[in-house]
Amino acid sequence: MNNATTFNLIMASPDGKARAGELVTTHGTVPTPVLLPVGSQGAVKTLTPEEVRNIGISMVLANTYHLYLRPGIPVIKNMGGLHNFMGWDGTILTDSGGFQIFSLARLSQVNDDGVVFRSHIDGSQHLLTPDLVVEFQEALGADIIMVLDECRSHNDGFEKIRRAMHRTHKWAEKCQKAHKRGDQALYAIVQGGTYPQLRQESAEFLTSLGFAGYGIGGLSIGEPKKVTFEIAEQTAALLPEDKPRYLMGVGSPEDIIEGVARGIDMFDSALPTRVARNGALFTRSGRVNIQNAAYSQMEKPVDSECDCYTCRTFSVAYLHHLFKSQELLSYRLATIHNLTFMSNLMSKIRGAIIDGTFNSFRDDFLSGYRPTDEQIRLDQKRRWLESRSQDK
8 A cells, every 4th residue: 555545525405414425545445424334243144245345335434452462463464454454455444442342341451552452252351452453454554543542331421431531531531642644544543432521522532643533432332323424424523634534334215315314424233234134125215123023925126126135036935935045155146235225225325416416315314214122123233232142
Protein backbone atom coordinates (compact mmCIF):
# COMPACT_ATOMS: atom_id res chain seq x y z
CA MET A 1 0.00 0.00 0.00
CA ASN A 2 1.27 3.45 -0.87
CA ASN A 3 -1.38 5.96 0.14
CA ALA A 4 -3.56 6.37 3.20
CA THR A 5 -7.27 5.81 2.85
CA THR A 6 -9.11 9.04 2.10
CA PHE A 7 -12.78 10.02 2.22
CA ASN A 8 -14.54 12.08 -0.43
CA LEU A 9 -17.98 13.51 0.29
CA ILE A 10 -19.97 13.52 -2.96
CA MET A 11 -23.52 14.46 -2.06
CA ALA A 12 -25.65 15.33 0.96
CA SER A 13 -29.42 15.31 1.28
CA PRO A 14 -31.17 18.71 1.33
CA ASP A 15 -31.40 18.47 5.13
CA GLY A 16 -27.62 17.95 5.21
CA LYS A 17 -27.66 14.64 7.08
CA ALA A 18 -27.85 11.66 4.71
CA ARG A 19 -24.57 11.58 2.78
CA ALA A 20 -23.07 9.76 -0.20
CA GLY A 21 -19.34 9.53 -0.51
CA GLU A 22 -16.46 7.19 -1.19
CA LEU A 23 -13.54 5.73 0.70
CA VAL A 24 -10.53 5.62 -1.59
CA THR A 25 -8.04 2.92 -0.58
CA THR A 26 -5.22 1.14 -2.31
CA HIS A 27 -7.45 -1.93 -2.30
CA GLY A 28 -10.25 -0.21 -4.14
CA THR A 29 -12.82 2.56 -3.85
CA VAL A 30 -15.70 1.83 -1.47
CA PRO A 31 -18.97 3.71 -2.07
CA THR A 32 -20.67 5.02 1.05
CA PRO A 33 -22.95 4.58 2.91
CA VAL A 34 -21.50 1.10 3.38
CA LEU A 35 -22.23 -1.92 5.57
CA LEU A 36 -19.20 -4.04 6.43
CA PRO A 37 -19.90 -7.77 6.78
CA VAL A 38 -18.08 -9.17 9.78
CA GLY A 39 -15.27 -11.63 9.20
CA SER A 40 -13.81 -11.58 12.71
CA GLN A 41 -11.43 -14.47 12.14
CA GLY A 42 -10.50 -13.62 8.56
CA ALA A 43 -13.59 -15.08 6.90
CA VAL A 44 -17.20 -14.07 6.33
CA LYS A 45 -18.87 -17.16 7.73
CA THR A 46 -19.82 -19.87 5.18
CA LEU A 47 -18.69 -17.88 2.08
CA THR A 48 -15.54 -17.67 -0.01
CA PRO A 49 -13.97 -14.27 -0.72
CA GLU A 50 -15.01 -14.65 -4.37
CA GLU A 51 -18.63 -15.15 -3.35
CA VAL A 52 -18.49 -12.11 -1.08
CA ARG A 53 -17.03 -10.03 -3.91
CA ASN A 54 -19.61 -11.30 -6.42
CA ILE A 55 -22.39 -10.20 -4.11
CA GLY A 56 -21.13 -6.65 -4.57
CA ILE A 57 -19.28 -6.21 -1.30
CA SER A 58 -15.96 -4.38 -1.43
CA MET A 59 -15.08 -3.97 2.26
CA VAL A 60 -15.11 -6.34 5.24
CA LEU A 61 -14.26 -6.18 8.94
CA ALA A 62 -11.82 -8.44 10.76
CA ASN A 63 -11.03 -8.50 14.46
CA THR A 64 -7.58 -8.01 15.94
CA TYR A 65 -8.44 -9.75 19.22
CA HIS A 66 -9.53 -12.97 17.54
CA LEU A 67 -6.67 -13.00 15.03
CA TYR A 68 -4.16 -12.31 17.79
CA LEU A 69 -5.34 -15.40 19.65
CA ARG A 70 -5.63 -17.59 16.57
CA PRO A 71 -3.60 -18.04 14.38
CA GLY A 72 -1.43 -15.27 15.85
CA ILE A 73 -0.26 -11.96 14.39
CA PRO A 74 3.23 -13.26 13.41
CA VAL A 75 1.68 -16.05 11.33
CA ILE A 76 -0.41 -13.59 9.33
CA LYS A 77 2.46 -11.13 8.96
CA ASN A 78 4.75 -13.88 7.66
CA MET A 79 2.08 -14.87 5.15
CA GLY A 80 2.19 -11.41 3.61
CA GLY A 81 -0.47 -9.69 5.70
CA LEU A 82 -4.17 -10.21 6.20
CA HIS A 83 -5.24 -9.52 2.60
CA ASN A 84 -2.96 -12.23 1.30
CA PHE A 85 -3.67 -14.61 4.18
CA MET A 86 -7.45 -14.58 3.69
CA GLY A 87 -7.38 -14.24 -0.10
CA TRP A 88 -9.28 -10.94 -0.10
CA ASP A 89 -8.19 -8.15 -2.46
CA GLY A 90 -10.76 -5.61 -1.28
CA THR A 91 -10.66 -3.13 1.57
CA ILE A 92 -10.30 -4.33 5.18
CA LEU A 93 -11.07 -2.57 8.45
CA THR A 94 -9.73 -4.17 11.62
CA ASP A 95 -11.39 -3.55 14.95
CA SER A 96 -9.06 -3.22 17.91
CA GLY A 97 -10.64 -5.72 20.26
CA GLY A 98 -12.23 -3.04 22.43
CA PHE A 99 -15.68 -4.55 22.09
CA GLN A 100 -14.38 -7.88 23.37
CA ILE A 101 -13.39 -6.09 26.59
CA PHE A 102 -17.11 -5.49 26.98
CA SER A 103 -18.60 -8.68 25.57
CA LEU A 104 -16.09 -10.95 27.34
CA ALA A 105 -16.00 -8.85 30.52
CA ARG A 106 -15.81 -11.88 32.82
CA LEU A 107 -12.48 -12.77 31.25
CA SER A 108 -10.81 -9.33 31.44
CA GLN A 109 -9.49 -6.71 33.82
CA VAL A 110 -9.10 -3.13 32.63
CA ASN A 111 -6.71 -0.48 33.91
CA ASP A 112 -5.20 2.70 32.48
CA ASP A 113 -2.39 0.73 30.82
CA GLY A 114 -4.67 -1.62 28.90
CA VAL A 115 -6.53 -4.89 29.33
CA VAL A 116 -5.41 -8.13 30.93
CA PHE A 117 -7.62 -10.93 29.69
CA ARG A 118 -7.91 -14.68 29.62
CA SER A 119 -8.32 -16.34 26.26
CA HIS A 120 -11.83 -17.66 25.66
CA ILE A 121 -10.11 -20.51 23.77
CA ASP A 122 -7.69 -21.97 26.32
CA GLY A 123 -7.72 -19.69 29.37
CA SER A 124 -4.19 -18.35 28.80
CA GLN A 125 -3.53 -14.81 30.03
CA HIS A 126 -2.70 -11.92 27.69
CA LEU A 127 -2.22 -8.16 27.74
CA LEU A 128 -3.59 -5.67 25.23
CA THR A 129 -2.31 -2.10 25.35
CA PRO A 130 -2.96 0.81 22.98
CA ASP A 131 0.57 0.52 21.58
CA LEU A 132 0.28 -3.21 21.02
CA VAL A 133 -3.12 -2.89 19.36
CA VAL A 134 -1.64 -0.48 16.81
CA GLU A 135 1.44 -2.65 16.34
CA PHE A 136 -0.74 -5.70 15.68
CA GLN A 137 -2.98 -3.89 13.21
CA GLU A 138 0.00 -2.45 11.35
CA ALA A 139 1.36 -5.98 11.04
CA LEU A 140 -2.01 -7.20 9.73
CA GLY A 141 -1.93 -4.47 7.07
CA ALA A 142 -5.59 -3.43 7.10
CA ASP A 143 -6.60 -0.27 5.23
CA ILE A 144 -8.42 1.19 8.24
CA ILE A 145 -7.47 0.44 11.85
CA MET A 146 -9.21 1.37 15.09
CA VAL A 147 -7.96 2.70 18.42
CA LEU A 148 -8.37 0.66 21.59
CA ASP A 149 -11.44 1.82 23.51
CA GLU A 150 -13.39 0.83 26.59
CA CYS A 151 -17.08 0.17 26.02
CA ARG A 152 -19.43 0.12 29.02
CA SER A 153 -23.01 -1.09 29.37
CA HIS A 154 -25.62 1.64 29.12
CA ASN A 155 -26.78 0.52 32.59
CA ASP A 156 -23.41 1.15 34.25
CA GLY A 157 -24.22 4.68 35.39
CA PHE A 158 -22.72 8.08 34.72
CA GLU A 159 -19.48 7.80 36.71
CA LYS A 160 -18.37 4.42 35.32
CA ILE A 161 -19.15 5.53 31.78
CA ARG A 162 -17.37 8.84 32.29
CA ARG A 163 -14.23 7.09 33.60
CA ALA A 164 -14.29 4.66 30.66
CA MET A 165 -14.62 7.59 28.24
CA HIS A 166 -11.61 9.37 29.73
CA ARG A 167 -9.61 6.14 29.57
CA THR A 168 -10.64 5.78 25.91
CA HIS A 169 -9.31 9.31 25.30
CA LYS A 170 -5.95 8.47 26.89
CA TRP A 171 -5.73 5.30 24.84
CA ALA A 172 -6.60 7.21 21.66
CA GLU A 173 -3.68 9.58 22.25
CA LYS A 174 -1.36 6.64 22.81
CA CYS A 175 -2.62 4.90 19.68
CA GLN A 176 -2.06 8.03 17.64
CA LYS A 177 1.52 8.36 18.91
CA ALA A 178 2.21 4.67 18.21
CA HIS A 179 0.77 4.79 14.69
CA LYS A 180 3.64 4.76 12.17
CA ARG A 181 2.25 3.50 8.87
CA GLY A 182 1.17 6.31 6.60
CA ASP A 183 -0.65 3.87 4.32
CA GLN A 184 -3.28 3.07 6.96
CA ALA A 185 -6.04 5.31 8.28
CA LEU A 186 -6.47 5.35 12.07
CA TYR A 187 -9.99 6.02 13.39
CA ALA A 188 -10.90 7.15 16.90
CA ILE A 189 -14.01 5.95 18.75
CA VAL A 190 -16.38 8.35 20.50
CA GLN A 191 -17.75 6.97 23.77
CA GLY A 192 -19.99 8.37 26.50
CA GLY A 193 -22.87 5.94 26.76
CA THR A 194 -26.33 7.47 26.48
CA TYR A 195 -25.30 10.76 28.09
CA PRO A 196 -25.35 13.63 25.56
CA GLN A 197 -22.95 15.75 27.61
CA LEU A 198 -20.37 12.95 27.66
CA ARG A 199 -20.79 12.32 23.95
CA GLN A 200 -20.17 16.00 23.29
CA GLU A 201 -17.07 16.01 25.48
CA SER A 202 -15.75 12.88 23.78
CA ALA A 203 -16.40 14.15 20.26
CA GLU A 204 -14.78 17.51 20.98
CA PHE A 205 -11.69 15.94 22.51
CA LEU A 206 -11.14 13.34 19.79
CA THR A 207 -11.82 15.66 16.86
CA SER A 208 -9.23 18.06 18.28
CA LEU A 209 -6.63 15.33 17.70
CA GLY A 210 -7.38 15.12 13.98
CA PHE A 211 -8.04 11.44 13.30
CA ALA A 212 -8.79 10.17 9.78
CA GLY A 213 -12.30 9.05 10.79
CA TYR A 214 -14.53 8.59 13.79
CA GLY A 215 -16.40 5.60 15.13
CA ILE A 216 -19.42 5.97 17.38
CA GLY A 217 -19.11 3.14 19.87
CA GLY A 218 -21.06 1.97 22.88
CA LEU A 219 -24.46 1.88 21.20
CA SER A 220 -26.78 -0.93 20.08
CA ILE A 221 -25.80 -2.95 23.13
CA GLY A 222 -29.22 -3.27 24.74
CA GLU A 223 -30.61 0.24 24.96
CA PRO A 224 -33.91 1.08 23.18
CA LYS A 225 -33.55 1.93 19.50
CA LYS A 226 -35.02 5.38 20.08
CA VAL A 227 -32.12 6.15 22.40
CA THR A 228 -29.58 4.63 20.00
CA PHE A 229 -30.54 6.96 17.20
CA GLU A 230 -30.98 10.03 19.36
CA ILE A 231 -27.40 9.66 20.59
CA ALA A 232 -26.08 8.70 17.15
CA GLU A 233 -27.66 11.78 15.57
CA GLN A 234 -26.38 14.11 18.28
CA THR A 235 -22.90 12.65 18.05
CA ALA A 236 -22.71 12.62 14.24
CA ALA A 237 -23.56 16.33 14.21
CA LEU A 238 -20.45 16.99 16.32
CA LEU A 239 -18.07 15.21 13.94
CA PRO A 240 -16.23 16.81 10.99
CA GLU A 241 -18.17 16.89 7.73
CA ASP A 242 -15.12 15.84 5.73
CA LYS A 243 -14.41 12.70 7.77
CA PRO A 244 -16.30 9.38 7.72
CA ARG A 245 -18.71 8.66 10.55
CA TYR A 246 -18.90 5.02 11.58
CA LEU A 247 -21.77 3.67 13.73
CA MET A 248 -20.34 0.47 15.13
CA GLY A 249 -22.35 -2.72 15.56
CA VAL A 250 -25.51 -1.67 13.70
CA GLY A 251 -26.72 -3.67 10.70
CA SER A 252 -30.45 -4.43 10.40
CA PRO A 253 -32.15 -2.97 7.29
CA GLU A 254 -34.34 -0.52 9.18
CA ASP A 255 -31.46 0.57 11.43
CA ILE A 256 -29.18 1.20 8.47
CA ILE A 257 -31.77 3.52 6.93
CA GLU A 258 -32.32 5.34 10.20
CA GLY A 259 -28.57 5.67 10.69
CA VAL A 260 -28.03 7.07 7.21
CA ALA A 261 -30.83 9.58 7.83
CA ARG A 262 -28.80 10.83 10.79
CA GLY A 263 -25.54 11.34 8.93
CA ILE A 264 -23.78 7.97 9.29
CA ASP A 265 -21.48 6.75 6.50
CA MET A 266 -20.28 3.35 7.74
CA PHE A 267 -21.83 0.43 9.59
CA ASP A 268 -20.70 -3.05 10.61
CA SER A 269 -22.70 -5.95 11.96
CA ALA A 270 -22.69 -9.73 12.21
CA LEU A 271 -26.49 -9.64 12.20
CA PRO A 272 -27.16 -10.42 8.49
CA THR A 273 -24.93 -13.49 8.54
CA ARG A 274 -25.81 -14.62 12.06
CA VAL A 275 -29.57 -14.57 11.56
CA ALA A 276 -29.12 -16.25 8.16
CA ARG A 277 -27.56 -19.27 9.87
CA ASN A 278 -30.61 -19.40 12.12
CA GLY A 279 -33.02 -19.43 9.18
CA ALA A 280 -34.07 -15.76 9.29
CA LEU A 281 -34.02 -14.27 5.78
CA PHE A 282 -34.53 -10.64 4.83
CA THR A 283 -37.33 -9.67 2.47
CA ARG A 284 -38.80 -6.34 1.43
CA SER A 285 -41.54 -6.77 4.03
CA GLY A 286 -39.31 -7.95 6.88
CA ARG A 287 -37.57 -11.08 8.13
CA VAL A 288 -39.11 -14.50 7.51
CA ASN A 289 -38.32 -17.64 9.50
CA ILE A 290 -37.73 -20.17 6.77
CA GLN A 291 -38.16 -23.03 9.24
CA ASN A 292 -41.85 -22.31 9.77
CA ALA A 293 -44.13 -25.08 8.48
CA ALA A 294 -45.93 -22.60 6.22
CA TYR A 295 -42.90 -22.63 3.90
CA SER A 296 -42.61 -26.40 3.52
CA GLN A 297 -44.41 -26.54 0.15
CA MET A 298 -43.93 -23.01 -1.20
CA GLU A 299 -42.59 -23.01 -4.76
CA LYS A 300 -41.63 -19.35 -5.08
CA PRO A 301 -38.24 -17.87 -4.08
CA VAL A 302 -37.72 -16.16 -0.74
CA ASP A 303 -37.88 -12.74 -2.39
CA SER A 304 -39.14 -12.46 -5.96
CA GLU A 305 -37.39 -9.07 -6.30
CA CYS A 306 -33.98 -10.44 -5.28
CA ASP A 307 -31.37 -11.30 -7.91
CA CYS A 308 -29.13 -13.42 -5.68
CA TYR A 309 -28.07 -16.96 -6.59
CA THR A 310 -30.32 -18.39 -3.89
CA CYS A 311 -33.48 -16.67 -5.12
CA ARG A 312 -32.67 -17.28 -8.79
CA THR A 313 -32.17 -21.00 -8.23
CA PHE A 314 -34.11 -22.41 -5.29
CA SER A 315 -37.62 -22.44 -3.86
CA VAL A 316 -38.60 -21.55 -0.34
CA ALA A 317 -39.63 -25.18 0.11
CA TYR A 318 -36.11 -26.36 -0.71
CA LEU A 319 -34.53 -23.93 1.75
CA HIS A 320 -37.02 -25.03 4.39
CA HIS A 321 -36.03 -28.65 3.72
CA LEU A 322 -32.30 -27.88 4.00
CA PHE A 323 -32.71 -26.16 7.37
CA LYS A 324 -34.96 -28.89 8.73
CA SER A 325 -32.42 -31.47 7.57
CA GLN A 326 -29.56 -29.44 9.04
CA GLU A 327 -27.73 -29.49 5.73
CA LEU A 328 -24.69 -27.21 5.72
CA LEU A 329 -25.75 -25.79 2.34
CA SER A 330 -28.65 -24.07 4.11
CA TYR A 331 -26.26 -21.70 5.90
CA ARG A 332 -24.46 -20.77 2.71
CA LEU A 333 -27.61 -20.11 0.67
CA ALA A 334 -29.22 -18.07 3.44
CA THR A 335 -26.04 -16.01 3.92
CA ILE A 336 -25.75 -15.33 0.19
CA HIS A 337 -29.32 -14.06 0.20
CA ASN A 338 -29.05 -11.84 3.28
CA LEU A 339 -25.78 -10.23 2.21
CA THR A 340 -27.14 -9.66 -1.31
CA PHE A 341 -30.25 -8.05 0.18
CA MET A 342 -28.10 -5.73 2.29
CA SER A 343 -25.69 -4.93 -0.56
CA ASN A 344 -28.61 -4.04 -2.84
CA LEU A 345 -30.18 -1.96 -0.08
CA MET A 346 -26.97 0.04 0.37
CA SER A 347 -26.84 0.71 -3.39
CA LYS A 348 -30.47 1.89 -3.39
CA ILE A 349 -29.86 4.15 -0.40
CA ARG A 350 -26.83 5.71 -2.04
CA GLY A 351 -28.67 6.18 -5.33
CA ALA A 352 -31.55 7.88 -3.55
CA ILE A 353 -29.19 10.29 -1.79
CA ILE A 354 -27.52 11.21 -5.07
CA ASP A 355 -30.91 11.60 -6.78
CA GLY A 356 -32.21 13.77 -3.95
CA THR A 357 -34.99 11.28 -3.14
CA PHE A 358 -33.65 9.71 0.06
CA ASN A 359 -36.40 10.98 2.35
CA SER A 360 -39.16 9.54 0.16
CA PHE A 361 -37.16 6.29 -0.25
CA ARG A 362 -36.84 6.05 3.51
CA ASP A 363 -40.55 6.61 4.09
CA ASP A 364 -41.50 4.09 1.42
CA PHE A 365 -39.15 1.39 2.71
CA LEU A 366 -40.07 1.77 6.37
CA SER A 367 -43.80 1.84 5.64
CA GLY A 368 -43.56 -1.63 4.07
CA TYR A 369 -40.91 -3.22 6.30
CA ARG A 370 -41.94 -5.07 9.46
CA PRO A 371 -39.08 -4.90 11.96
CA THR A 372 -38.45 -7.42 14.71
CA ASP A 373 -40.50 -6.69 17.82
CA GLU A 374 -38.51 -4.33 20.07
CA GLN A 375 -38.79 -6.45 23.22
CA ILE A 376 -37.87 -9.60 21.34
CA ARG A 377 -34.86 -7.78 19.87
CA LEU A 378 -33.70 -6.59 23.30
CA ASP A 379 -34.11 -10.09 24.76
CA GLN A 380 -32.14 -11.62 21.88
CA LYS A 381 -29.37 -9.05 22.32
CA ARG A 382 -29.23 -9.71 26.06
CA ARG A 383 -28.99 -13.47 25.56
CA TRP A 384 -26.30 -13.06 22.92
CA LEU A 385 -24.20 -10.83 25.16
CA GLU A 386 -24.66 -13.19 28.09
CA SER A 387 -23.57 -16.15 25.97
CA ARG A 388 -20.41 -14.32 24.94
CA SER A 389 -19.53 -13.44 28.52
CA GLN A 390 -19.53 -17.05 29.70
CA ASP A 391 -16.28 -18.90 30.26
CA LYS A 392 -15.65 -21.22 27.32
